[in-house]
Amino acid sequence: MFLTKESNTTGYVAWDVDNRVDDMESKFKVLSDMVHTTLEARKEHDEALDLAKMRVSELEHDRQRLEKRNEVMSADLDSAREEGRMLRHELEKQRWEHSRQIDEMERRHRETVEDLSRQHRTAVDQLSKELDHLKDEEAKEHQQRIDGLTRHYQQELEDEKQKQARELQEMRTRLGGEQQEMELSLLRKERELQEERSLSEGLRGDLERERALKGSLQTNIAELSASNTTLEAKINSLRSQVEFLESDSKAQSDSFASMEARLQEALRVAEEARQKLIKEETERRVLFNKYQELKGNIRVMCRVRPVLDDSEGQQAQISFPDEKTSSEILLAGPEERSSLGNVTRKNYPFEFDRVFVPGTQNSEIFDEISQLVQSALDGYNVCIFCYGQTGSGKTYTMSSADGMIPRATHMIYDTMNKMKEKSWEYTMDGSFVEVYNEDINDLLGGDKRKLEIRHDDARKQTTILNCQTVRLNSASTVEMMLEEAQKNRSVAATKANERSSRSHSVFILKLVGENSATGERCEGTLNLVDLAGSERLKHSQAEGERMKETQNINKSLSCLGDVIEALGKGSAHIPYRNSKLTHLLQYSLGGNSKTLMFVMVSPLETHLKETLTSLRFATKVHNTHIGTAKATKKIRDS
């Protein structure tokens, strides 16, 4: 193929010479620029080469200079080495010289020391000889002084002995006299005790007499009120006669005057009888409470419930040996098998203030405690407990329809009404609480706020803040109150009995009496306490809520025991605050109050162990003697 004018090769057009010349020229220019640049670079390289060459010759010069210096320095080093060797030699020489001198000095020093020690030993020997001599002299002198002092003190001792013997003799004589006097005063005291005993016997007699007197007074009152009625009838008939006779005759007016005089006389006799009655009542109170004090302020009674039906199981062997005093109970313990196979039973006798056999009715029980209810009316703080295992009859005794609570309130009403004749006006307020898991709950509903215990130390009274109190002014209010309490207790548990065995219930009656004639005022409290089932003391396998309950019941029952024990011992600190129950009953347990504990006993063989535990606890309480009670009574400021 040939290039033609029409050839259309990109950037190359044949026959376009001018363009090709321009192109060539520009290429040539580029080439000449390149040559020029290369030449300049070469010139620069040449210059750099010259410079390097110069530097090489400089370095060569330096190397030669350094070599020369090196030679000089190695010559110096050689001479220094030679010098070092000579110095070492010199040092060795010096060291040898020194050690020789040291040895020499040591030898001389040793000789000096030996010399000195020889001198020292001689001096010490000399001194010890002198010391021995001095010691001998001193010892002799001391011995002489000791001998002198011994003689002197022996003389003094002898004198003192004689003096003591004389004094002993005198004391013996004096003691003999005093002993005689003591024996005499002991005899006197015994006589006084005898007299006190006969006085107490006398008091008992007095009380009996007072009782008889009271009976006769009551008959007198009845007679007087009968004669009063007759007199009133007479007065009426006389009045009509007077009206009739007032027609004016002298005889009529005389007879009217004599009748008037007789009437006045009758009224005066009636007033005298009334005054005497008031006085007798005050005396009765004093004698009655003295009699109570003689019996002791903590009393324990035992009640055995009957077997309810055959399905209850085998009956335990319980007997009541002393029918006369009704104060003993004898239990045949569980069967024990000896190694020879003989079966025996141990006997467990217990004695209390009173033991009630299974058939006893609530009315009989109440007869026994009515005196304590009377004490509450007389201004004492009284506490009646029911203690025992579940199902032993606590609730039956305390709050069944004819239990102690309704009976006590009825008796109080009757007494309150009778006391009005003797110028006593009473008010009775009741509250009902339960202590469950160390919390106090209001069994009468209340306002659901937390209950708090408040003590008034001056009045020896306790109040429960936020607790509903009901003024009990009729028998029906008590029944309504008990119903309400039972309802609230049942709400708290599926079975009412279940709850009653797990909590303590406390029925509190506050009694305030005022006598308008004598100005006397008294404030008493009657607490009726149904305790939680005591067998829970043992059941510790319970869990959760039940475990908490069991622990709280255990705690409060053992605290009750501790409080009674501390009171019996007369301890300075009584641990009332260790449980809610004892804290609540603080003023109703102890020296200033009267306490009665009922220990309830089941008649069944299966409950034998629990029965023994309950009776042992009750015996501990029975053996406690608590000091004299005092009524909260004062004469009103006039």
Ligand SMILES: Nc1ncnc2c1ncn2[C@@H]1O[C@H](COP(=O)(O)OP(=O)(O)OP(=O)(O)O)[C@@H](O)[C@H]1O
């Ligand atoms: N003296 C008695 N005469 C007749 N029945 C009685 C007597 N004592 C108890 N009972 C009956 O025995 C049963 C158990 O008595 P109660 O509920 O009073 O026992 P409790 O000790 O209060 O038990 P808990 O600790 O569970 O409250 C009741 O059915 C009750 O009526």
